[in-house]
Amino acid sequence: MSVQDPITGEVSDAQIFVACLGASNYTFAEATPTQAIPHWLGSHQRALDFFGGVPEIIVPDNLKSGINAACRYEPELNRSYQEFAEHYGVAIIPTRVRKPRDKAKVEKAVQEVERQIIAPLRHEQFYSFLTLNEAIAIKLKRLNERTMQGYGMSRRQRFEQVEQSTLKRLPTYPFVLAQWKQASVNLDYHIEVERHYYSVPYWFVRRKVSVKITENLIEILFENQRIAAHPRSSVPYRHTTLPEHMPPEHWAYKQQSKERFLAWAYRIGPQTLVQVEAIFKRKAHEEQAFRSMSGIQQLATRYGPERLEQAAKRANLFNLVGYRRLKSILKSNYDQLSQDSPESAAPPIQHENLRGQDYYS
DSSP states (O other), X not given: OEEEOTTTOOEEEOEEEEEEOTTTOOEEEEEESOOSHHHHHHHHHHHHHHHTSBOSEEOOOOOTTTEXXXXXSOOEEOHHHHHHHHHHTOEEOOOOTTOGGGGHHHHHHHXXXXXXXXXHHTTOOBSSHHHHHHHXXXXXXXXXXXXXXXXXXXXXXXXXXXXXXXXXXXXXXXXXXXXXXXXXXXXXXXXXXXXXXXXXXXXXTTOEEEEEEOSSEEEEEETTXXXXXXXXXXXXXXXXXXXXXXXXXXXXXXXXXHHHHHHHHHHHOHHHHHXXXXXXXXOSSTHHHHHHHHHHHHHHHHHOHHHHHHHHHHHHHTTOOSHHHXXXXXXXXXXXXXXXXXXXXXXXXXXXXXXXXXXXX
């Protein structure tokens, strides 16, 4: 069966998912765009909702969407399918490879769907999977209500009589599909998921981690223990970073800001505040001043806040700005000299040999 896009005209082949119950042959069928994991598990969910309960066992084919490794004795389910089984409390026992008798019931159901649903609809044109599945649902209802030879009743009647009461209750909360991937933690303590970068605690750098991806959440696990969780972001080439994941030196750097440095300078004194404001004014970007400010804070630690305030006063007096200027003043002890302004550094000299301005008038 095919679905044609009404805008582009592109035609895609529909995949028909079929499930049936073992005793009654009560059948479910629907069309999906692909056999990929989201559609495969989505069909499982809708089938169980259709039946109104959960059986003890599901016997699927060895589809790659559900089975990582087909094996006669120990088939390996993929992680998403295993989580689905755990959520519904159902056992998954895949058929043996090339053994159709292991699933004779559903093979017969597929044949009935082909004859009673697909064949009658084969000449109709569908422009969405919604309309296709609506048409399938009408035919499916007729199939389940048609009297079966040998039973003298329909699939629905036998289901209600034999199986309905034996099914387990559906879970209270719907299953949330999760996809998994392996990732290496980069040197910047982030991993990449769909071109977005999420942080993990920095001590996991260069470790291999498992990433669980759901519709709204990214969970990161190491040795089956969750070490980080973030809201899922669709913004490419950006970072989502938690402060507690940062190394101490990165945390200290991220805490830097113009406001914090100005508040620190205000506590030292008004002259230091003037000096810090001048440093920020000379930089095109605030971050360019952070290194200078860190150096000035080191001067305050080494020489004391009082001497730094005096050094800033002398630097401001002569319009000197910057870490190196302050360091030079402190190292040379110029901050301890008299700090009269250049214009009044010495009083006017009065001497009889000096001609005053009146002499030249």
